[in-house]
Amino acid sequence: MLKDNRFQGYSAGHLQKDIIAGLVVGVVAIPLAMAFAIASGVRPEYGIYTTIIAGIMVSILGGSKFQIAGPTGAFVPVLLGVVMQYGYENLIIAGFMAGIMITLLGIFKLGKFIKFIPRPVTIGFTAGIAIIIFSGQIANFLGLKGIAKHEEFHLNMIEILRKIATINIYSVIIAAICLAIVITTPKFLPKIPGALLGLLVSTLVAITLFPGKVATIGSTYGAIPSKLPSFSFPDLTWDNIVMLFPAACVIAMLGGIESLLSAVVADNMAKTKHNSNKELVGQGIANIATSLFGGIPATGAIARTATNIKNGAASPLSGVIHGLVVLLVLVMLAPYASNIPLASMAPILMFVAWNMSERKEFAHILKTKSADSFVLVATFLLTVLMDLTTGVGVGLLLAIVMFVKRMSGSLKISKVLADTSEKAHKPEVMEYTMQGSLFFGSAEVIEDSFDNIVEAKPKVLLLRMSQVSFIDTSGEALLSKVVERLKDSHSQVVISGLQHQPKEMLKSTGLYDKIGEKNIFSSEPPVSKIKARHRIVTT
Structure with missing residues (x-):
């Protein structure tokens, strides 16, 4: 770790900053870890395990200086769907497989391709995830009883409406207190994590004023163990691999996207530059390790990474400290977590959903x-x-x-007007300027234009292609077809301004030699030179 260039110039002063930042982020991560685990349909301690293992390993092995990894909202609908359909044990297998996929993406240096996902798609599914998370917490916010979970959004909404009569006023009061604190803390107490303060205050109110009146982690899930689970290798049978492959692909895609987005945010905030492929390798190995200890899939957490930077982090050591802080809390305070009301967790997740909704970008x-x-x-x-x-x-x-x-639609094929001496009769040299890319999508434009050209049967067809930067095999095939048809009519094709990629494509297919090197110009020659070369005399 000492050879890591992310630690260059490290000093005792930097260590102090990392300890402070790690402590703050660790405290922030605890309620979120449990909340995301519960929302994903698993026990709250699995979120804690993920935060500890993934948080430490990504900081050590990743390619971002300030990345904080752990459970995130992006995974909630996917993980919940896997748990409901296949069970928690198979979620572990899917997470293990996804970790391998993410690692391979980094090893084969495919990190840059994840960035090619269009912005509307990213914003669309992020906003959709936010809606799913928000709506999924309505039942806990209202304290509804006997709620059955469904994979389909509309069935969950119908279920809430059916059970609305079971609303628990005490749960609403607790949830409202927590929500008010979460919203107002950044304004009045900016250095205190709002989620943690809201959780503590609302839990104390519930214990003091409404004992036994609201559902808690303990009453719903039982006591939280105060230690890490033992090592257990997932049951990787061929049937399981085939069954869970689609889910693993989605988890890997989301994990890669979210991690690199978080790393970019960190770069913009701290003026650093991350290594995308190394980051993916770190995330992949962390997810493999997390699944071996019963944790759920993890990725880079944008909000926690930003908190890390804002609190003065100087190196990846702050992420390691954050994981150790969560481990210490697990060992020392786990029994007390059983008293946390589910109504206190709901507004925290709702607030996270609101912040991740990308509503401004969406609009x-x-x-x-x-x-x-x-x-x-x-x-x-x-x-x-x-x-x-x-x-x-x-x-x-x-x-x-x-x-x-x-x-x-961007491909343009336009005829260059003949000079005045040739207007009275059909020109023997026809000039056309091409602009855009010759590829499969522009086939119709190419065919329509070239059909008219071939019918005119010019002695020489001059294609000015200086503004054509790309030709694929479909475009080359259509161009070859024109060359053949004009050759049958004893006509010749001349190309000028040929760029590097189109030139290499024509050479690789043999069309370059078929046209003839003497008929291909790198520059834009005057028509008189073309006429002279092909012995065309203007009368």
């Missing part, structure tokens, strides 16, 4: 009333009403289709 993209708006809404609605996998999958597909449509 901004909607205002454009463009194809991006359609992709955004489709991703959002499918994430909420169906599931995250469908939302992201369809969102990406729509984004690709919209991109191809835009790109196909």
Whole structure:
């Protein structure tokens, strides 16, 4: 760890800053760890285990100087779905598989490709996740009894309406106290974590004024163990791997996206530069290790990472200290956590959902009333009403289709007007300027334009291609077709201004030699030079 360049120039003064930052972030992480675990359908201590193991390992092995890892809201709907469909034991297997996938993404240096996911898709599924988290806490906020959980959003909403008569006024009071403190603390006591203060105060109120009146962690899940679980290797059978592969892919994708987004936020705040691939390797190994000790999937946590930087962190050591602080709390204070009301956890998660909703970005993209708006809404609605996998999958597909449509419309093939001496009769040299990319999406534009050109049967067709930067095999095939058809009519194709990629593509397919090197110019020659080369005399 001492050879890590993230520790360059480290001193005793930096150590003091790391201890303070690690202590603050550790305290902030504790209520969130339990809340995210409960929202994901597992026992609260599993969130604590994840925070400890992933928090320490990502700080040591990752590629970001200030990254704080742990359970996050992005995973909640995915993990809850896996738990409801396959059970907690299979969630561990899915997390293990996802860790391997994330590690491989980093090893094969594929981190940069995660950044290519379109912004409307990212905003759409993030807003959808926020809605799912927020709505999932309504029952605990109101203290509703006998609530059955469903995978479908609309069924959960119907369930809440059916059981609204079971509302617990004491739960509402506790939740309202916690929510008020969470909202007002940043304004009046900015150095105190609002979530922790809200949790402590509302729990004390519940114990003192309403003993036995509200559901608690202890009454719902039992006592929290004051130690880490033992090592246990997941049951990796072929059937389990096949069954959980889709879920593992989604967890890996989300983990990669969230981690790199968090690392970028950290870079912008601290003026640093992270190593994307190293960060993915660190996140992947941390998720593998977490699953071996019963933890749930983890990723970079943007809010906790920002808190780490704001409190003066100087190196990754602050992340290690944050994990050790959570471990110390687990060992010393776990029995007291059983008294925490579920109504106190609900507003904390609701507040997290509100902050992660990307509402301003969502509104901004909607205002454009463009194809991006359609992709955004489709991703959002499918994430909420169906599931995250469908939302992201369809969102990406729509984004690709919209991109191809835009790109196909960008190709322009325009005829250069003949000079005055040739206007009286058909010009023997026809000039066309091409702008854009020749690829599969522009096939229709290419075919329509070239059909008219071939029918004119010019002696020489001059294609000015200085503004064509890309040709794929589909575009090359159509160009080759034109060359063949004009050759049958004893006509010649001349290309000028050929750029590097199109030139390499034509060489690799043999079309370059078919056209002939003497007919391919790197610059834009005058028509007179073309006429002279092909012995065309203007009368």
